[in-house]
Amino acid sequence: MTDNTFDAHRHDWMQREELAERIIPAVGKLYREHGVITSVHGQHLTNLSATAIIAVHENATALGHETSPSNTQRTSSPSSSAGSQRPAPSTLRE
Numbered sequence: 001m002t003d004n005t006f007d008a009h010r011h012d013w014m015q016r017e018e019l020a021e022r023i024i025p026a027v028g029k030l031y032r033e034h035g036v037i038t039s040v041h042g043q044h045l046t047n048l049s050a051t052a053i054i055a056v057h058e059n060a061t062a063l064g065h066e067t068s069p070s071n072t073q074r075t076s077s078p079s080s081s082a083g084s085q086r087p088a089p090s091t092l093r094e
Contacts, residue, residue, distance in 0.1 A: 016057075020050035041065055 027045045030036040038045045041060040045053055 016054050017050050020053040023053055024048075024050065 023045065027038050027048075030038055031046050040056050041063060043056045043059065045056065048056070
């Protein structure tokens, strides 16, 4: 592996890791404040490390779903759901 290839892979990994680290507080806040359990292809993201979040996305991609931490970050931001009309968390639980 050349230095340029290594540097490119390292840069890509660091970007994915940074995005996953940004997802963690958003997932926690959604769970604590709204009772929302976020998941990617059925795998919960609550209480996962950045590396585990990346692995969940890689598993979904391996199953043929186009996903990445950047897509999850964009769609799981607590501020993006502020105006949504969702049922109260208590009605979602059985």
